[in-house]
Amino acid sequence: MQWQTLSSPPFLPPLYWRAALKRKITGTALPEQGVRCRVSVNSWQVAAYRKVCGFADSPVLPATYPHILAFGLQMQLLTDHAFPFPLLGLIHLSNRIRIHRPLGGVSELSIAVHAQNLQPHPKGATFDVVTRVEDSLGLLWEAESRMLCRGVKLDGETAQAVQAAPTQTGEITRWKAPADIGRRYARVSGDYNPIHLSAFTAKLFGFPQAIAHGLWNKARTLAALAEHLPAANIELTVEFQKPVRLPSEVVLLASAAGARGELMLKGAGDIEHMRGKWQPITERH
The missing domain is CATH 3.10.129.10 (Hotdog Thioesterase)
Structure with a gap:
């Protein structure tokens, strides 16, 4: 895996524009490149997220909040010219998170995002967007979001775990x-x-x-x-x-x-x- 290390989180508007313009499947292989960056936790933004999602005030971050910190990096990955599938139209099939230690007392985190596990599916192909979050002690939180891109033609048997x-x-x-x-x-x-x-x-x-x-x-x-x-x-x-x-x-x-x-x-x-x-x-x- 090759890593592109950013000095700051991506600026989203150009990525939205890139996502809107790409409508075609351009390949059948995932790039061997991930994106990573150090991200600061903003207490005001956390409070706004709590309000929208129904989380009570707490010194510990909501279990799903690292997804928000990683969103810009995920957008950067999925709208990159090397990424073969258009972002608009992807279907989120499942999500798994692992919380290794309590998400308390964190102000700055290292976040890394990559895609893996491309598999045939009856309606196209699936892949996982993998996110890893580390603090000064090491791995803190990780997630896999399984995405479906319809219309992709891959060789191999389709297997669906129910x-x-x-x-x-x-x-x-x-x-x-x-x-x-x-x-x-x-x-x-x-x-x-x-x-x-x-x-x-x-x-x-x-x-x-x-x-x-x-x-x-x-x-x-x-x-x-x-x-x-x-x-x-x-x-x-x-x-x-x-x-x-x-x-x-x-x-x-x-x-x-x-x-x-x-x-x-x-x-x-x-x-x-x-x-x-x-x-x-x-x-x-």
Whole structure:
């Protein structure tokens, strides 16, 4: 892996423009290059994120906040001329984060992002966007987001791991996903994907109305489960099912508090929006 080391986080507007202009698949191999940078944690931005996602005030960063710190680097990676797939139209299938130590007392972090694990899929190809966050003591947090690019032709067998539906779960809480949550989350995350912003912009990409960001759904869920989950040595995996159309109400179901458990986010008519699980990092399945 070759690394491009930036002196400061990327300036986003040119990257949005680059993403808007690239609409075609230009290859079938991932570049052997990652992007890394030192990033400062801004308390005002963290507070704004907490408000949008429902996290209570705490000296510890929200479990999903490193995604926000890494977003510019992810954009830089995915809009680079060497990257073969257009960013607009990618579908976020699943997300896994590992919190190795409590996310407290951090002011500056080293973040590295790369793509790997290109695999054939019945609808195209999948790959993982891998993010690693380190502090002065070493690895602190890491994540893999599995993305689907439709229309890619790869040789090989397609294999899809299907996560079993949670069984021992009960309703924890429910909340409304308001019509403007896509715009509000975009302001704190930098993710201005048109499918999340309004019904008009979503229709340009084939959606009847705007849909909530998958990582907002996950963040809002983890905020609601704050008393349920360990603060560290935890792996949290979710699969995104049917999108949450805006506005709508969702119900969170989860198993009892503990070192491991399962969760599910459902909408009207028992539609499944997201399913997931948590467990200690030391476990491998």
